[in-house]
Amino acid sequence: MSDARQQEKAFGSGDLIALAAIIGVLALVQGALDSLAIGGVAFGAATWRVLALNRRRLLGLPALIVFGGLGAATISMEGFDAGYGPLAVRVLVVLAGLKLLETRTIRDFYVVIFLAFFFLATLFLRDQTIPMGLFAIGVVLVLTAILVSINSARPGNIFRQTIGHSIRLFLLALPFAAAMFAVFPRLSGPLWHFGIDMQAGRTGLSDTMEPGAINNLVLSDEIAFRVIFEDGPPPPEALYWRGPVLWQTDGRRWTRNPARTSRPDAEATGKTFDYQMIVEPSAKRWVLALDVANTVPSQLTLNEDYELLAPRDLNKRETFKLSSITDGDHRILSDRQRESGLQLPDNVTERVRNLALGWRDESGGSPEKIMASALSYFRDRSFTYTLMPPTLGSNPVDEFLFDTREGFCEHYASAFVTLMRSAGVPARIVTGYLGGETNPHSGQLVVTQAEAHAWAEIWSPDQGWIRVDPTAAVAPERVRLGLDVAGAVAQGGIPLFGLSSGFWQSIARQARWLIDSVEMAWYTGVVNFSDKRQRDLLDELGLAQLGRYGTAVVVAIGMLVILVFTWSLSLLETRSASTDPAGRLYQRYRSKLRRKGIELRVNEGPVDLDHRIRRRLAPPEAATSARIARLYVQLRYGRHPRKADLEELGRLVSSFTPRLLPDAEAREDLPKEVVRGKGAGNL
Amino acid sequence: MIALRWPDWQRWLRHAKPVHGRIRLGMRQVYILPTFRGWLFGALLVALLIAAINYSNNLIFALTFVLAGIANAALLQTWRNLAGLEMEVRDAEPVFAGQIAQFPVTLRNARPVVRDALRLKFANGVEVLTYVDTKTLATAQVPCPALTRGTLRPRRLTINTRYPLGLFRAWSPVNSEAVGLVYPAPVEGVPLPAPSSSQELGGAQGRDGDDDFAGLRSYRTGDPLHRVSWKTSARTEDLYAKEFSAEAASVRWLDWDQAPAGDQETRLGILAAWVLNASTDGSSWGLRIPGATVNPDTGIRHRDRCLDELARYGE
Numbered sequence: 001m002s003d004a005r006q007q008e009k010a011f012g013s014g015d016l017i018a019l020a021a022i023i024g025v026l027a028l029v030q031g032a033l034d035s036l037a038i039g040g041v042a043f044g045a046a047t048w049r050v051l052a053l054n055r056r057r058l059l060g061l062p063a064l065i066v067f068g069g070l071g072a073a074t075i076s077m078e079g080f081d082a083g084y085g086p087l088a089v090r091v092l093v094v095l096a097g098l099k100l101l102e103t104r105t106i107r108d109f110y111v112v113i114f115l116a117f118f119f120l121a122t123l124f125l126r127d128q129t130i131p132m133g134l135f136a137i138g139v140v141l142v143l144t145a146i147l148v149s150i151n152s153a154r155p156g157n158i159f160r161q162t163i164g165h166s167i168r169l170f171l172l173a174l175p176f177a178a179a180m181f182a183v184f185p186r187l188s189g190p191l192w193h194f195g196i197d198m199q200a201g202r203t204g205l206s207d208t209m210e211p212g213a214i215n216n217l218v219l220s221d222e223i224a225f226r227v228i229f230e231d232g233p234p235p236p237e238a239l240y241w242r243g244p245v246l247w248q249t250d251g252r253r254w255t256r257n258p259a260r261t262s263r264p265d266a267e268a269t270g271k272t273f274d275y276q277m278i279v280e281p282s283a284k285r286w287v288l289a290l291d292v293a294n295t296v297p298s299q300l301t302l303n304e305d306y307e308l309l310a311p312r313d314l315n316k317r318e319t320f321k322l323s324s325i326t327d328g329d330h331r332i333l334s335d336r337q338r339e340s341g342l343q344l345p346d347n348v349t350e351r352v353r354n355l356a357l358g359w360r361d362e363s364g365g366s367p368e369k370i371m372a373s374a375l376s377y378f379r380d381r382s383f384t385y386t387l388m389p390p391t392l393g394s395n396p397v398d399e400f401l402f403d404t405r406e407g408f409c410e411h412y413a414s415a416f417v418t419l420m421r422s423a424g425v426p427a428r429i430v431t432g433y434l435g436g437e438t439n440p441h442s443g444q445l446v447v448t449q450a451e452a453h454a455w456a457e458i459w460s461p462d463q464g465w466i467r468v469d470p471t472a473a474v475a476p477e478r479v480r481l482g483l484d485v486a487g488a489v490a491q492g493g494i495p496l497f498g499l500s501s502g503f504w505q506s507i508a509r510q511a512r513w514l515i516d517s518v519e520m521a522w523y524t525g526v527v528n529f530s531d532k533r534q535r536d537l538l539d540e541l542g543l544a545q546l547g548r549y550g551t552a553v554v555v556a557i558g559m560l561v562i563l564v565f566t567w568s569l570s571l572l573e574t575r576s577a578s579t580d581p582a583g584r585l586y587q588r589y590r591s592k593l594r595r596k597g598i599e600l601r602v603n604e605g606p607v608d609l610d611h612r613i614r615r616r617l618a619p620p621e622a623a624t625s626a627r628i629a630r631l632y633v634q635l636r637y638g639r640h641p642r643k644a645d646l647e648e649l650g651r652l653v654s655s656f657t658p659r660l661l662p663d664a665e666a667r668e669d670l671p672k673e674v675v676r677g678k679g680a681g682n683l
Numbered sequence: 684m685i686a687l688r689w690p691d692w693q694r695w696l697r698h699a700k701p702v703h704g705r706i707r708l709g710m711r712q713v714y715i716l717p718t719f720r721g722w723l724f725g726a727l728l729v730a731l732l733i734a735a736i737n738y739s740n741n742l743i744f745a746l747t748f749v750l751a752g753i754a755n756a757a758l759l760q761t762w763r764n765l766a767g768l769e770m771e772v773r774d775a776e777p778v779f780a781g782q783i784a785q786f787p788v789t790l791r792n793a794r795p796v797v798r799d800a801l802r803l804k805f806a807n808g809v810e811v812l813t814y815v816d817t818k819t820l821a822t823a824q825v826p827c828p829a830l831t832r833g834t835l836r837p838r839r840l841t842i843n844t845r846y847p848l849g850l851f852r853a854w855s856p857v858n859s860e861a862v863g864l865v866y867p868a869p870v871e872g873v874p875l876p877a878p879s880s881s882q883e884l885g886g887a888q889g890r891d892g893d894d895d896f897a898g899l900r901s902y903r904t905g906d907p908l909h910r911v912s913w914k915t916s917a918r919t920e921d922l923y924a925k926e927f928s929a930e931a932a933s934v935r936w937l938d939w940d941q942a943p944a945g946d947q948e949t950r951l952g953i954l955a956a957w958v959l960n961a962s963t964d965g966s967s968w969g970l971r972i973p974g975a976t977v978n979p980d981t982g983i984r985h986r987d988r989c990l991d992e993l994a995r996y997g998e
Contacts, residue, residue, distance in 0.1 A: 110720050110849070114727050117750065121731050124742040136746060144753060148847045153800040153814040165847060169760075173752025180748040187736055529741045566752070567759050583818075602705050602771040602789050602820070 015149050020046040023100050026119050033126040037074040038090050045097030063101050089122045113143050128527040141166050179562050183555045186531040204282040205431055207244045209254045211396045215408040220449040223280055227445040230274040236480050238326045240291040243432035245305040251345035254429055259303040270328030277320045285310045288432050290324035331464030341426025349398040356422035367425045367460040374419050375473040385475040412470035413454040426459040435482045442517035582635040585653045596658050606632050618659045628652050705771045713765045713855045721850035757848040764798050764844045765853045775863030780832045784863040785824040790815045800846035805837040829865040836862050866990045870952030875960055878935045899923045905982035934979045935968040951993050962986040
């Protein structure tokens, strides 16, 4: 390659430190997102390179062996279960670090820089949030600045100027990039699978429940999902979000039944709500639709317990379009369900059973009346609803009902269902979320883990499955207002309801809402820019009528326009010489001379030019030319340029029309310039 | 970069025509192509695009398009780095055969932006890297090996640049009419011919007061300072040197026929060595070769004139 033969400017230490810093930072982020050990190896290599700088003995084969060995060790330590994709990425990370140790020439620099760009892209596979976007912009700017700097011939560290240059390149790139982004076709599925894991899921509902499970979950501040209702939200009492339905109990823990996925009877009566749900990654398959889901996307399955499930674990944020019917009729009870709904553990105590049987005898077997008796029992016997109830022993239901009388929603729900079953009423526990807060900026209903909830359903021959929330009997504000977890914790567990009204809390909440709406706008506008959204965008631009070929032609023309626009932008920036009005005037003088075939020589100053041509100009123009040269020099190089001089120069240049005397008539003597005040002669 | 050779295309392509020795690189005279690294960058973009499509990852799409946009902007900047540049190639100072002649190239940048990382190269010479700050001149010395004696005409100067990102290479071949004179390489070892005067030896070394004072003449570059007549010079505005009759008579003739016979170039080399040695003596000497005679004189200008004649012998 002729590149190798040609002289290359050696890179400066500033460039090397910048490049090592970029690799180091990328390695740190990679470590945070994937494997700390591997990120650490690359970071170590980058640091070592900076410390060693130009001392050759610290680099070279020994360093390569050490870091290469560390890299290989950490890669095999992480295991190969994650698949080829993550493995390739890890190898890339280690290679980038090793190559950095080996940088000697400009060519090595280019290899590392290109690796760094690819490295950055692999980070996007794990994280596409706004901070990552901003971080990526910073990395691109710095890498571009390093490229400019190693290509420059100017001596010294010019990093500040190259950053400015890099920013200019970036801004010039934006129109083209934005247009390509909007227009480049998106496929709805991958070309082939590499199996890279996305973000790991976080906390959320599980498919079992024990005392303490829900109130621990409530302490987490994380967002579970967001909802956008098409026609406005239902009232707060209807905001029950249905998750795992639990049937089996051993007295302490509740578990699910494997449910058939047959579509239950579609009861079309009741109020229908259409909405879109944006679900955060949870590493589970639950999609918590509004109670009860009616119309769902084809890839989700609704089972006979009205649980909504995704085909795979939700490992990244997903959007679903759903529709639910609140207060509908659900009358089907299979024999298997009746049997499950009456299952009782072995340790139901005497007094619990007697309590339930007493209600049954009073009411004559009516489930509604038994339910009413149970709820008034909770209301009248000074039960407390608390975030931090005392720990229960081996028979939580008995202790809760008769001894402690303090609990959170799961205690109430499990006690209630146990009582109902003891009285012969089929009942089950439903876990999920209750409520949510509307973000005033984005209009989305945001449901966090603080809204986690457990309630019950009983079956009556008259009404079918009825939702019963024992919490509502004891703490009705919970349903209406929602839970103020922070306030409750501050008060030792006594729940506070409604939004906390302290000054700082409302500021904090406003800030959270703002950030949340910005993050959602980023997600829906950029990260989730799918082929469907692309089509919508193109439709909005009015391209729908053109059909596929028409659209392609319009798009191609548009891209060409943008390319030309970018080029003319770059050209424009050099033409604005507004900081040198005298220079511009002199340029005009020169172009007038150029039309007559007279050109300023490279090593000729303005006065030299004037002396050279003055002989050949007719007298009035000769004097003008002399004055122009003198004024220009004064304005450009003099200590105190005066505005009057600039104006005079402007007038003279405008009126200057050179007429060249034919050679025979060229004057012998040099005409004197029109002088006012100062002496003549060269400066 | 794919190495491009321009064997006989030189006459076919219309290159920038100098105007009064000054060349302006216009839009049509600047060519641009991607470099090898540019192609690599393109491959990187393709790889990123495939990753973006496969994982439906919009941030990777964004990164790919931003990088493509940056490369596009850099394409224009690289081209613009050369277009509009004004340059003038001037004659080189004379050198001896086997040395390297340096041609001064003056570059003028009229833009408010720096023209950085410009590379200048003659066909056989080494590339020179330079830059021109905003609205200033810069001069670079571009080397061209002077292998043979005579008039060196490099003719083709190529200016190229890969600034700012090294992904594209813009270049312009420039015709220049600058020349450089190449003196014959001196061949040492043959003693100088004796001066033709019969005066005492060492007469060339004038000692003050020892020889007859012959008068004043105007100072010539190269005269030793102890010969300057300070008193006279102080009274006027010119420098005068004293002349002695002794040296006026002692003259060395460096004659073609006196050089040992051999091939032409060697003879010229011997004569060149003689000229150099004679000029350090202080005596006057003259040169006589077929086709040219240089009357005796002293000084640096006289020496250069003799070397000139030797260089141009046979042209």
